[in-house]
Amino acid sequence: MPLASARPLARPFRLDGRLALKLFVLTILGVLVAAPLLRILFETLDPDAIVAWSDVTSGRLSRNLLWLPLGNTLILGVGVACGCVLIGGFLAWLVVMTDVPFRRTIGLMATLPFMIPSFATALAWGSLFRNSRVGGQTGFLEGLGFAVPDWLAWGMVPTLIVLIAHYYSLAFTVIAAALATVNSDLVEAAQIAGAKRGRILMGIVLPVALPAVIAGASLTFAGAVSNFAAPALLGLPVRMQTMATRLYGLIEVGQTARGYVIAILLIVVSALFLWLGNKVISGRRSYATITGKGGRAKRFDLGPARLPLFGAAAIICLLTTVVPVAILIASSLAPSSSALFSSWTLHYWTGASDPSIAQGQVGIFSNPFIVSATGLTMALGVAVAVTTTIIGLIVAFVLARDGKGLLAGTINQISFLPLLVPGIAFGAAYIALFGAPIGPFPALYGTFVLLLIAGTAYLLPFSVQTGRAVIQQVSGDLDESARMTGAGFLRRLTAITVPLASRGLAAGGLIVFVKIMRDLSLVVLLFTPTMPVLSVLAYRYASEGFTQFANAITVVILVISIAATLLANQLQAKSQPWLKS
Structure with a gap:
């Protein structure tokens, strides 16, 4: 009988859990952030389009x-x-x-x-x-x-x-x-x-x-x-x-x-x-100014200039x-x-059609299209806040708990890349990538999904920063103990991190909600009549000369934004040292 081989049996390849999580996060960021920006570059390098570079930079119309x-x-x-x-x-x-x-x-x-x-x-x-x-x-x-x-x-x-x-x-x-x-x-x-x-x-x-x-x-x-x-x-x-x-x-x-x-x-x-x-x-x-000793605040005595300087500051604040x-x-x-x-008059808010006023336009709350746009904009704000908070929390968890190495560094750089990209350029990148079908996937232009993923990617840096701040408040020992008992990533995240950091996450989500509600640069290129957004409607009304309607829509955006911001500040309860005595 032949002797059995002395070679050990090959072990099946198993992907480390932390490495798998990093690769998953990197894939999401690649699709949301890197792919649109690379696509916009490749579009201009296409043989049929590369002439656009010379047209823009040195052609007869370049000026x-x-x-x-x-x-x-x-x-x-x-x-x-x-x-x-x-x-x-x-x-x-x-x-x-x-x-x-x-x-x-x-x-x-x-x-x-x-x-x-x-x-x-x-x-x-x-x-x-x-x-x-x-x-x-x-x-x-x-x-x-x-x-x-x-x-x-x-x-x-x-x-x-x-x-x-x-x-x-x-x-x-x-x-x-x-x-x-x-x-x-x-x-x-x-x-x-x-x-x-x-x-x-x-x-x-x-x-x-x-x-x-x-x-x-x-x-x-x-x-x-x-x-x-x-x-x-x-x-x-x-x-x-x-x-x-x-x-x-x-x-x-x-x-x-x-x-x-x-x-x-x-x-x-x-x-x-x-x-x-x-x-x-x-x-x-660098200048070291914090010594570790407690100290009282020392303020300059303005003397006779105290009231004039207060008056100047008050005027600036009131005017803005x-x-x-x-x-x-x-x-x-x-x-x-x-x-x-x-x-x-309340006509521009609730009035019926009158041919003698604004070419027969009805008030914004009597216009089904604007009412629908209000609901759609708020739904977009909530959806972007939720998706951005979830993705930002996962990215922040990876960076906070295992932030060393090439993969973590790449994740960190890509997650904050949207800060360098102007909103209107980011919108153009999303049109370049998703404006046409990709394999079996249909074109997303004119859909809620495109607005959602573009808003999520563009505001991701804010949720990542919020996520890192709240995760740092949760001791890593809790997460490590749960991991040693066999709890998976999602179990640890939902049972430990999210409950302990819920107020901070909610505040961060409200900030994202406010930003997408009042953003115009990102959505102005993604706007279609089937997906109306309030900020673009206000701009369209203003550019067509219907100033009162534009201002009324803007007031609606302001009320929603200010209410959400005040709620976020209440939840966040940030310490502002310059407001303390």
């Missing part, structure tokens, strides 16, 4: 297709970044480091403008300053007899002002958080040594806050260059194009290859400035929060923007 829009985009980006840092930094300094009255109120109001959609502020600007250059209704000031110059009603100046009013909250939040870490002992020691306020500000406060200043400038620059709403409403009527509006126009008229080239270049511009900001921050010397909302509400009730505060 209008690229260089003029690029110049306007860079002017807006740099101007908004400088304005936001100045205003946000000024308010942060007042709230955190001085004895200005009503610091908490100023701090709260300084965070509100980002809650208001930029197209809402642009609509409010038009209701005040619109002149007769492009026809249609004139604004309130011209109705009072003032001759509003074109440069104030349309184009670069109003777009800059509106975007600064919208984005300075970002700079305020980042700089205020940095200023709150300044060691009061250093300031007090400098005062005892006889240093003047200017010397303390430039020698102590500014070096500590400089990384936050650069971060605030980078974020606001990226937001401004990707913004579609404000330049579309205030610039397009006088043919002022930015890269975002040019991209929208090219896709709308079917010149998709040229549009995709603009989208890629817009991504490069936004990503380059964010990279430069990070490079500057990482290349600086209360005034736009009040104008929108008044304009939705007034028969004309030139007479905002007289002859109010």
